[in-house]
Amino acid sequence: xxxxxxxxxxxxxxxxxxxxxxxxxxxxxxxxxxxxxxxxxxxxxxxxxxxxxxxxxxxxxxxxxxxxxxxxxxxxxxxxxxxxxxxxxxxxxxxxxxxxxxxxxxxxxxxxxxxxxxxxxxxxxxxxxxxxxxxxxxxxxxxxxxxxxxxxxxxxxxxxxxxxxxxxxxxxxxxxxxxxxxxxxxxxxxxxxxxxxxxxxxxxxxxxxxxxxxxxxxxxxxxxxxxxxxxxxxx
Amino acid sequence: xxxxxxxxxxxxxxxxxxxxxxxxxxxxxxxxxxxxxxxxxxxxxxxxxxxxxxxxxxxxxxxxxxxxxxxxxxxxxxxxxxxxxxxxxxxxxxxxxxxxxxxxxxxxx
Numbered sequence: 001x002x003x004x005x006x007x008x009x010x011x012x013x014x015x016x017x018x019x020x021x022x023x024x025x026x027x028x029x030x031x032x033x034x035x036x037x038x039x040x041x042x043x044x045x046x047x048x049x050x051x052x053x054x055x056x057x058x059x060x061x062x063x064x065x066x067x068x069x070x071x072x073x074x075x076x077x078x079x080x081x082x083x084x085x086x087x088x089x090x091x092x093x094x095x096x097x098x099x100x101x102x103x104x105x106x107x108x109x110x111x112x113x114x115x116x117x118x119x120x121x122x123x124x125x126x127x128x129x130x131x132x133x134x135x136x137x138x139x140x141x142x143x144x145x146x147x148x149x150x151x152x153x154x155x156x157x158x159x160x161x162x163x164x165x166x167x168x169x170x171x172x173x174x175x176x177x178x179x180x181x182x183x184x185x186x187x188x189x190x191x192x193x194x195x196x197x198x199x200x201x202x203x204x205x206x207x208x209x210x211x212x213x214x215x216x217x218x219x220x221x222x223x224x225x226x227x228x229x230x231x232x233x234x235x
Numbered sequence: 236x237x238x239x240x241x242x243x244x245x246x247x248x249x250x251x252x253x254x255x256x257x258x259x260x261x262x263x264x265x266x267x268x269x270x271x272x273x274x275x276x277x278x279x280x281x282x283x284x285x286x287x288x289x290x291x292x293x294x295x296x297x298x299x300x301x302x303x304x305x306x307x308x309x310x311x312x313x314x315x316x317x318x319x320x321x322x323x324x325x326x327x328x329x330x331x332x333x334x335x336x337x338x339x340x341x342x343x344x
Contacts, residue, residue, distance in 0.1 A: 023315035026323070040240060048244050052251050056286070061247050065239040072243055076250035082282035083251065084258035089279055091262015092272040102259070109255045111283070118276055162326045165298045168290045169305035169322040171283050176309050178280040189277050190284035198288030202343060210285045217281025221274050 009128035016119050017133035020112035020177075021140040027055055027170055028144020033160045035145065036152035038062055049145040053110060053138055054080060055167065078207060081214075086114040090130070093117045097127045108134030111174050119181040186224060193217030297338040301325035 007015075028049065035045040052058055057079045064072045087109050094102055094117065105127070113134035120129040152160075175194075179187040197213025204212070265271060291302065305322030312318065328334055 019315035023319045026316070026319055044240060044244075048247075052244075052247050054251055057247055057251055061243050065243055069242060069246055073246045073250055076247040077254065079286075080251050080254040082279050082286070084254040085275075085279040085282050087255050087258025088262040088265070089272075089275045091259050091265065092267065092275065095263055095267075102263075106255050106259050107252075109259070114279065156330065159327045159330050162329065163323055165290070165294060165301065165326055166319065166323050168287060168294070168298070169302050169319060170315075171287045171290075172302055172306045173309040173315055173318060175280055175283055175287070176306055178283075180313075182277060182280075186277055190280040193281040193284035194288045194291075196288070197285040198292040201289030201292050206289055209289050213285030213288055214278075214281050217284065218278060221277050221281070225270055225274055 009125050010132055012120055012125065013116055013129045013132035013136065016116035016129065017112040017136060020115070020133075020174075021136040023170060023173070024055070024112065024137050025140035025144035027166060028141045029148035029151070030160060030163050030166060031055055031058060032145035032148020032150070033152040033155050034059070034062060034148075034164075036149045037157060037160065038065075040149075042146065042149050045149045046142060046146050050138075050142045053107065053141060054083060055141070056080070056082075059164075059167065078210075082111075083109060086111070090114060090117055093126050094130065096123065101127065105131055105134070108138055110134060110137055112137045115174070115177055115181055118178075186221075189221055189224065190217055192220045293341055293343050295339050295341050297328065297334065298326065299342075300338075 031049070032045055035048075040048075048058060057076045060075050060079045061072050064075065087106070090109060094105065108131070113130050116133035117126050117130040120126045175190055178190070182189070193213040193216055196216040197209045200209035200212045262275070265275070291299065294302070301322040301324075304325050305318045308318035308321055309315065329339060
């Protein structure tokens with residue numbers, strides 16, 4: 001995925017993250033319905049979504065109201081590890097803008113805004129594309145959760161439970177999008193992580209399977225670099 | 236907002252802020268070497284894949300069909316909405332038509 005030299009930041013942001021935002025809104029509908037089912041008020045649901053802004057962590061901790069605080073904290077930290085890694089990656093892409101802009105940008109680091117910054121090839125446009133994509137996705141997420149909470153009674157509980165897997169479909173599409181945003185030689189670099197974590201989860205706790213999968217992926221990247229497979233791809 | 240939810244909210248918020256701000260600070264401090272930066276750009280997808288792998292292994296055949304439909308449509312159309320809606324459509328198929336029981340039984344015992 002490359003950027004046309006004269007394309008505006010708005011156009012580029014929506015090309016990268018326009019449909020991610022709407023997809024996030026659909027995912028937000030499900031989260032809003034789940035919050036309603038868990039007994040959360042509309043205000044609490046919207047506040048939670050607006051401030052935390054990461055569906056994976058929010059879905060994970062939603063049923064954990066009666067669990068020890070350290071368990072909730074570690075679960076949220078663990079599920080948000082990918083945000084940690086995306087933030088490290090973004091530090092290299094956005095370091096050229098004034099520090100206060102970077103501080104304001106940190107809360108909208110999410111899969112879609114990270115991919116938009118990664119895919120944008122013009123350095124001077126990266127921050128604008130990242131910010132527009134992040135705000136667009138944030139707006140869809142918050143509005144989606146509010147609408148989902150309001151419309152929860154229209155959706156059978158069994159359907160909401162069935163749709164919980166839609167998060168996995170979303171992740172699958174994100175990976176396919178990453179494959180288009182990085183050099184072709186490294187497009188499928190995450191496949192070892194997928195295979196190893198999946199196989200390991202059959203015989204090990206999920207968190208061990210996750211770490212094994214992540215470690216395998218990092219090892220594959222390092223091995224690929226050692227053989228000259230990766231290069232600077234963002235101009 | 237009851238106290239149990241309020242504490243869950245705050246704990247999650249602190250964890251997520253730590254991940255975002257901590258990661259970003261580390262990203263700023265790392266040396267600007269092209270090879271290192273290119274590698275760091277690839278790592279987050281490994282984390283996404285490591286989350287996804289166990290979910291696919293534990294999924295029902297119907298969920299795997301929904302996944303295949305969603306990702307295939309995404310690769311074809313290069314946008315998120317139609318593939319996600321189509322995948323969700325497959326997931327809620329049992330709500331509207333009778334599907335064989337084996338489609339709703341996870342592959343992993």
